[in-house]
Amino acid sequence: MALFNPGVSECPICNRVLYNNDARIGTSMFINDRKDKFWRYSDSCMHKQCFMNWELRKEFIERYNKAQSNYIMNDDGTLTRIKKWWHILLPGFMKN
Numbered sequence: 395m396a397l398f399n400p401g402v403s404e405c406p407i408c409n410r411v412l413y414n415n416d417a418r419i420g421t422s423m424f425i426n427d428r429k430d431k432f433w434r435y436s437d438s439c440m441h442k443q444c445f446m447n448w449e450l451r452k453e454f455i456e457r458y459n460k461a462q463s464n465y466i467m468n469d470d471g472t473l474t475r476i477k478k479w480w481h482i483l484l485p486g487f488m489k490n
Contacts, residue, residue, distance in 0.1 A: 396420045398439045406434045407444040417442035419471035424461035432457055445471050 397403070400414045412418060423437035430436075432454055445451060458467045465473040 396422070396437050396439045403439055405441045405444050406438050407440050407448055410441070412439055412441065419445045421458060421467075422462075424458055442471060 398412065398418070398420065401411060403412045404410065405412055418439050419442050420439045421436060425433045425436035427433060432450075435454060440448075448454070452469075455467045455469065455471075463476070465475055467473055
């Protein structure tokens with residue numbers, strides 16, 4: 395998950411500073427290629443309002459979900475843990 399430093403970290407969408415009281419979306423790193431148009435949004439924190447109004451949001455979510463194996467990103471930027479076969483066969487295995 396992205397590192398967040400209140401009053402220092404900047405939203406990659408609007409380039410404004412993020413604060414503790416800001417509603418935020420955070421992503422883990424899933425793109426390593428600096429030339430990829432979504433690289434700067436990978437492993438970052440964004441203002442939730444910026445994310446919700448972002449014209450590339452749906453495409454970003456699709457890319458994020460293709461790259462992740464344990465979570466899916468919902469339309470609002472929240473994450474849902476994916477149940478794997480071992481969660482069904484071995485209840486309690488790797489519980490948070």
